[in-house]
Amino acid sequence: MGTTDTSEWWELLPAGIRAQVDGYVLQDARMQAVRAVLEVCRARGLGLHDAELVVHRRYLHHGDRVARTPDSPLDRESLAALAAGCPGRVVAIEAVWDGDTVHGWFVDLLAITDGPAGERALATIHHGTAVRHLGDDRARVARHPSAVVAEQVGRALAADLAVPFHFASPDTPDDGAPRWRP
Template sequence: MTDTARTGWWNLLPAGIRGQVDGYVLQDARLQAVRVVREVGRAHGLGLTEAQTVVHDRYLHHGDRIARTPDSPLDLESLAARAAGCPGRVLAIEAVRDGDTTHDWFVDLLAVTAEPTGEQRLVTIYRSTAVRHLGEHEDHGPLHPSAAAATRAGTALAARLSVPFHFASPDRPDDQAPRWRP
């Protein structure tokens, strides 16, 4: 899509809708912004790909003014404090891959608990969080940065808590990988 086409799509949207989309962008609510552009732009032949491109352009336009969602802390002390706040006894630390259209693949680091039985999300590790945590030029081998960061943080936390660490799919995205069981 050319710059002229992108500007044309944006200008087709009514001023009120453009304001709403910019509001979502400034709140770092990408999916809501894309949904609005797609719904309103459908009448003009705007598809999902074009809606995503228009919203991406608005992110570029607003730059540093966007209130970004803060990164989850990956330091051992913060993770241990989160685990200590879980209801029930922590039985294991588990890393689970997931993905979405906004963040690509990411990893949730979970505390698996007993009494009550369940799991508590400690952090969600996106690529950007992982790169900042690991260092931009760190070699993490064939692992996706979020998987490498989850492995490092999860292993350290599990050792601190004297529980097992489980990550069924560190080397490939698989949101259906087997989960940890006691």
């Protein structure tokens, strides 16, 4: 399906559905927008990938008007404050891969606690977040930017808290990599 076809699919949507999709896009609710397009046009032969392209075009159309989900804070002070709010004692900082169809691969930075044992998400480092964090250094990064940033901020936070840092698969996205064990 080409670019002109996305416009044709958009025009085939009833006005109420177009308004709903634009509402989802403006709220940065990509998956709900894709689902709305897919549910209406699937019977006419539209597939998931094509529905994603239709919604992508709406994101381009609305540009800066989209209320983007804010990036997780990655500064040491904010991360330390989030870790301090964990129930129990923080015993490690861990970076783990995750992924979805909207963002692709990303890294979650977690505080591992005991008493009670558990984990708390401190930050989610998507590709765009990582690129913005790296700034001009992005050109010198050979690995996935999310992994590079997770290592940088995770190691610094772990050092500040005097706990171990664990990232089982920093070179390759792997959501099944071994987790930290005391």
